[in-house]
Every structure is written in structure tokens, then in C-alpha cells.
Amino acid sequence: KSASLCFPQRILEPSTVFREHSAMADPGLYRPPPAVRGMTVLDREAFTQMIHVPALRVPTTVLNKVVKSLKKIALQRPGIKRVVDDGQPVGGSGQHRLLLLDPHCVASAESFGHEETAALTAFGVSPELHRYELQLTYENLKSEEVLRAVLPEGQDVTSGFSRVGHIAHMNLRDHQLPYKSLIGQVIMDKNPGVTCVVNKTNTIDSTYRNFQMEVLAGESNMVAKVRENGVLYEFDFSRVYWNPRLSTEHERVVSLLRCGDIVLDVFAGVGPFAIPAARRGCVVLANDLNPEAHRWLQHNARLNKVDAAITTFNLDGREFLRGPARERLPGLMRGPGAVHVVMNLPALALDFLDTFRGLLGPEPDQGLSCEATMPQVHCYGFSKEDDPQQDMVQRAEASLGVSLQGRCSVHMVRNVAPNKEMMCVNFRMPREVLYTISSSKEDEEKKIPTAEVFLQLSEEACSVEEGEVGVCYVNEGKSPLKASCIARWQASPAV
Numbered sequence: 242k243s244a245s246l247c248f249p250q251r252i253l254e255p256s257t258v259f260r261e262h263s264a265m266a267d268p269g270l271y272r273p274p275p276a277v278r279g280m281t282v283l284d285r286e287a288f289t290q291m292i293h294v295p296a297l298r299v300p301t302t303v304l305n306k307v308v309k310s311l312k313k314i315a316l317q318r319p320g321i322k323r324v325v326d327d328g329q330p331v332g333g334s335g336q337h338r339l340l341l342l343d344p345h346c347v348a349s350a351e352s353f354g355h356e357e358t359a360a361l362t363a364f365g366v367s368p369e370l371h372r373y374e375l376q377l378t379y380e381n382l383k384s385e386e387v388l389r390a391v392l393p394e395g396q397d398v399t400s401g402f403s404r405v406g407h408i409a410h411m412n413l414r415d416h417q418l419p420y421k422s423l424i425g426q427v428i429m430d431k432n433p434g435v436t437c438v439v440n441k442t443n444t445i446d447s448t449y450r451n452f453q454m455e456v457l458a459g460e461s462n463m464v465a466k467v468r469e470n471g472v473l474y475e476f477d478f479s480r481v482y483w484n485p486r487l488s489t490e491h492e493r494v495v496s497l498l499r500c501g502d503i504v505l506d507v508f509a510g511v512g513p514f515a516i517p518a519a520r521r522g523c524v525v526l527a528n529d530l531n532p533e534a535h536r537w538l539q540h541n542a543r544l545n546k547v548d549a550a551i552t553t554f555n556l557d558g559r560e561f562l563r564g565p566a567r568e569r570l571p572g573l574m575r576g577p578g579a580v581h582v583v584m585n586l587p588a589l590a591l592d593f594l595d596t597f598r599g600l601l602g603p604e605p606d607q608g609l610s611c612e613a614t615m616p617q618v619h620c621y622g623f624s625k626e627d628d629p630q631q632d633m634v635q636r637a638e639a640s641l642g643v644s645l646q647g648r649c650s651v652h653m654v655r656n657v658a659p660n661k662e663m664m665c666v667n668f669r670m671p672r673e674v675l676y677t678i679s680s681s682k683e684d685e686e687k688k689i690p691t692a693e694v695f696l697q698l699s700e701e702a703c704s705v706e707e708g709e710v711g712v713c714y715v716n717e718g719k720s721p722l723k724a725s726c727i728a729r730w731q732a733s734p735a736v
């Protein structure tokens with residue numbers, strides 16, 4: 242493909258100082274011809290140009306050693322060989338080759354560093370530089386260079402995309418939209434294996450968390466095959482949620498599971514927690530409201546031969562918890578495996594935690610509800626607060642109606658946008674949440690009062706610092722409160 246190899250290149254005069262030659266010293270040396278600016282239909286030929294690069298004439302006997310010693314300053318362009326014929330007439334001695342150098346690193350013989358100079362001396366190579374005329378084509382340019390040359394000067398040329406199987410998924414800005422077909426074509430040309438480029442056309446606010454998208458270039462086949470952490474998934478990317486940036490998080494949670502554990506995946510999608518959990522030997526109940534996601538979840542369970550270990554549901558998360566989960570939980574909690582509840586719907590999952598309040602009815606006999614049998618919850622949320630950890634805990638507590646102080650941990654998953662974090666709060670479901678009216682005094686004390694109360698804050702409580710637990714007296718009972726709650730109470734008109 243590289244025209245530079247079949248074009249008759251010429252060596253011009255030897256020169257020791259290349260700074261004099263403007264093309265050689267120009268930092269935008271690989272900048273395509275100005276005529277391509279504003280192009281909306283890709284014309285690959287229009288990118289062809291001749292440039293000059295410095296070259297060393299190296300005896301073939303030491304060529305490999307010299308190339309190795311000078312690899313930091315040798316020319317590196319896609320599709321261009323850095324060692325070429327020395328341009329001597331056919332039938333010449335053939336005892337020399339030219340090593341092409343990066344003109345951004347080498348402007349004159351003085352540009353060589355200590356190591357390079359020592360190598361040239363050791364191998365008996367003259368530091369004299371030759372000018373080599375090279376044909377640079379569209380194939381030799383990087384996508385960023387092509388787009389920078391085409392799009393209006395001074396505007397952002399982000400050519401980043403997420404890769405989902407054969408699909409490159411872009412999120413173009415408004416000023417890039419007039420060039421969208423060209424951008425799609427360039428991304429496809431420059432990324433082997435990408436046969437379809439799509440642009441997101443809405444923000445992700447749909448219930449099923451999938452994007453609306455427009456095909457910019459290539460085929461319109463949206464059924465992707467993806468391997469994540471060694472597991473194969475297939476799904477229609479236009480109709481379900483899939484985020485390649487969650488692979489580390491999926492792996493982290495799955496690594497906490499043991500063979501024989503039970504997993505309740507409330508917002509399962511196409512199965513990136515459920516399938517690897519089943520492959521690890523867990524018994525899985527996986528649910529998703531989106532019928533398409535549910536269909537691909539079943540498909541992926543069969544594809545990975547774990548369908549016997551996964552029971553799937555196509556329900557709203559609350560219905561799933563109040564129905565199939567509630568029915569099975571008492572039996573599962575009595576079994577030998579730990580029960581895990583995964584809730585990855587970061588925009589809403591914390592609100593769903595209130596479904597667990599009293600879910601299993603009256604507390605069973607002592608022993609059947611000991612702390613160790615309680616489900617481990619991994620619940621996701623977005624936070625824009627200065628202290629996302631604290632924010633996550635407070636919202637989980639508000640939804641559950643109990644304090645999680647000292648009994649939860651928060652994991653930062655990823656930065657989603659400037660000032661927006663995706664977080665995961667992990668905790669063992671408190672007994673007093675799952676079972677109704679536990680009358681023990683200890684449990685009463687753990688509850689955060691939700692009713693409006695009138696109270697006189699003691700001096701002691703008022704001096705509590707942010708993040709500390711204080712004690713204040715409510716209706717003559719003792720109730721441990723987080724300082725942040727106290728602060729909220731102080732601010733309320735009732736107080």
C-alpha cells in the first residue's frame with residue numbers, strides 16, 4: 242500500500258546543516274497539503290506530498306547494529322521502511338544503505354546525542370547527513386494528522402472512540418458533525434478490524450441505558466462479538482447497554498466470589514457479572530428490564546455453556562427483588578454459599594435499596610438471621626459531590642433507613658465526566674433492614690430517625706466534627722448519629 246516504496250526517491254546533496262532547509266526543520270513536516278482543509282468527502286490522493294528527511298549512509302556490514310543503536314532517532318511512520326537503497330546506479334557496489342532519520346529529532350550532525358555519536362564512531366559510520374526525498378501518502382499519516390489537516394484550524398480534533406467488537410463508537414462534538422462521514426471513514430481506514438463507525442446521537446438517558454446511534458461509515462451490522470476478561474459476549478450494540486470501560490470493575494467484583502456462592506444480579510444487562518460468576522461456579526439469578534438485554538443474556542449464558550447455572554428474569558428491579566429474589570432468599574441464605582447482590586444501574590440503584598426494607602418479613606428464630614448469612618451488596622451510583630464516598634454512604638443510608646457507619650466500604654470505579662464519579666458501595670445487608678420490626682434495643686439504636694423531631698442539641702453534640710459520630714439525646718433515648726446528620730438537623734427549621 243505504501244506508495245513511498247514504489248516511487249523513485251532521490252537523494253539530494255549531502256549536507257551537514259539541515260536547518261537551512263525549511264521543509265526539514267518544519268515541525269509540521271508531516272502536515273498534509275493545505276488543499277485538504279475543509280474536505281468533507283475523503284479524497285485519499287489529495288494527501289500525497291513530497292518531503293525531505295535526513296539520512297545516514299551506512300555500510301551493510303554494520304547496518305543491523307547501527308539501526309539498533311539509532312532506533313530512538315530513526316524515522317517511524319506507518320507504512321514507511323526506514324532502511325532504503327542508497328540510490329547508487331543499478332549495478333553499483335550495493336555495499337551501503339540509507340537509514341532514514343526522524344527530521345524532528347535530527348536537524349544537523351550536531352543533533353546526535355552522546356550514545357549515537359559513540360555508536361557511529363564505533364561502527365565507522367560518517368555522521369554526514371544526506372537529504373532524502375520521500376513520498377508521503379494518506380497511508381503514512383495517522384488519523385489524528387489527517388483530521389487535523391481537514392477540520393477547521395484551531396478546533397479540537399479528538400478522534401477517540403470506544404471499540405465494541407467491529408464497531409468504533411464515537412461521540413462527536415457539534416463542530417465535527419459536517420465532517421462526520423469523513424471522520425468515520427478515516428477511523429475505519431486507520432484501525433484494522435473496525436468495519437463500522439457509529440456516532441452517539443443522544444445522551445444516555447433511556448431506561449435501558451442504550452445509545453441512539455447513527456452509522457457514519459462501513460456496514461450497519463450492530464451485532465457485536467466481544468471478549469471481556471476471557472469471556473465471549475454477543476449482543477446488538479444499538480439495543481442494549483455495553484461499556485468496554487467496565488471490564489476492570491466486572492473482574493473486581495467477580496474475583497470476590499467463591500465457587501458455590503449465590504449471585505443476584507438485579508440489573509444484569511447482557512451478563513458481564515452474571516456469566517463470569519456462573520463460570521466461577523456460582524448459582525446466579527440474573528434480571529434485566531430490557532427484553533433485548535434479557536434475550537442476549539440468555540444467549541450469552543448458552544454461548545458460554547453456563548445456562549444451567551443461571552436463571553434469568555425480565556422484570557423491573559423492584560419486582561425481581563419482591564418476587565423471585567424474596568421467594569428464594571431465605572433458602573439461599575441458609576445454604577453454605579455467601580449471597581451477593583449486584584446492583585449496577587448507577588443513576589438509580591441507590592434508590593432501589595429501599596426495596597430491601599422488611600423484604601423478608603418478621604425476623605426468624607435466632608441463628609437463622611445471624612450477621613454472616615446476610616447478603617453482601619455491591620451497589621453502584623454516580624456522585625458529583627466533593628466527597629463522593631460520603632455522598633454514596635449517606636444516600637445508601639437514606640434509602641435503607643439505617644446507619645452504615647463502620648459497616649461499609651466505598652470503591653471508586655471510574656471518572657465518568659469532569660466532576661462526576663462512578664462509585665460502588667459495598668456492605669452486608671443489615672438484619673434490621675431485611676426483617677420487619679426488630680424490637681431489640683440495639684437495633685433501634687442503629688436507626689436514623691426519619692421523622693421530623695424536635696430536639697435540644699447538647700453542647701457535646703454541637704462540637705462534633707464532620708465525619709465523627711456523636712451522641713445526642715432524642716426523647717430521652719440514646720441515638721448514635723453521624724455528624725453530617727447532625728449538621729443537616731441543625732440546618733432544618735425544626736431544629
Ligand SMILES: C[S@@+](CC[C@H](N)C(=O)[O-])C[C@H]1O[C@@H](n2cnc3c(N)ncnc32)[C@H](O)[C@@H]1O
Nearest residue numbers: 448449482508509510529530531557558585586
Ligand atoms: C448500567 S447497565 C449495567 C448492565 C451490566 N450489569 C453491566 O455491568 O454492563 C444497567 C442495566 O439495567 C437495566 N435496567 C434499567 N432500568 C431497570 C429496572 N428498573 N429494572 C431492571 N433493570 C433495569 C438496563 O436495561 C441495563 O441493562
